[in-house]
Amino acid sequence: MDWDKLRIFHAVADAGSLTHAGDTLGLSQSAVSRQIRGLEESLSTILFHRHARGLILTEQGELLFDATRAMTKRLETAAARIRDSEEEVYGELRVTTTTAFGTLWLAPRLPTLYAKYPELKIDLMLEERVLDLPMREADVAIRMKEPSQADLIRKRLMGVRMRLYASTEYLRQNGTPTSLIEMKDHRLVCQSANAHQVAAGGALVRELMTQQIRSTFTVNNYFGVLQAVVNHLGVGVLPDYLTEDFSQLVRVLPDVESAEVPVFLAYPEELRHSKRVSAFRDFVLEGVIAYRRQRTMPSSE
Structure with missing residues (x-):
């Protein structure tokens, strides 16, 4: 199957429009349309219903879009791992956690991480919804319960009450x-x-x-x-x-x-060797150790 045609199909399905997909890909609408027709002919099926307001995936189109979406996530993971330098930590890291923990505990401590790795780009997604790490909705999660998804590396950070x-x-x-x-x-x-x-x-x-x-x-x-x-x-x-x-x-x-509510840090098994993930994990663990030390200090005086 022609990867160029799949790449263009994915962009069209994601945008819901030939014109918008063409703008993203730097192609004309007619060139995008030709590639989609060629893909439909090679598969002997119709991938889109054409409407005045845009394009809607057919059942067969939905199946193919699920496949290209998974492929795209895998490629993003591979690219991220390739970009990880042996000596430097840089690039984007998508972190998800709850609004409260991200705003009140994590964000105030981030200057320490940026001071050490100024070229790091943290995309902090504050959501109560549990994002799918294996499907690369995020790279790292800090959750208020032990993750149940398979193929995740998880580390218990602390307990909260x-x-x-x-x-x-x-x-x-x-x-x-x-x-x-x-x-x-x-x-x-x-x-x-x-x-x-x-x-x-x-x-x-x-x-x-x-x-x-x-x-x-x-x-x-x-x-x-x-x-x-x-x-x-x-x-x-x-x-x-x-x-x-x-x-x-x-x-x-x-x-x-x-x-007690357990707090876990988790990330996909395939990011085990990511320098950015390792740097973020170590930063959080150091923050937790300092936090625990502060909590026990009064009782030791």
């Missing part, structure tokens, strides 16, 4: 609850019940809601919860990794916390 925090100013104005029953007199700030969150965090919120709390503020990620809490809105459910970076937060009801 959801706990109750409030600002010193809020507690000065409203007092500090000393029991779960007293939470009904405070505004609870947490993720909304229908937001995607770790099961342990959701279970803690449901437990708190049984206290007939009169006022709540809910938001769909922990970054929003944090902003509300540091601005004195109420008592918030937040991950415990915030305690070192936000000294104005005070833990409330120390006996109340979620079950």
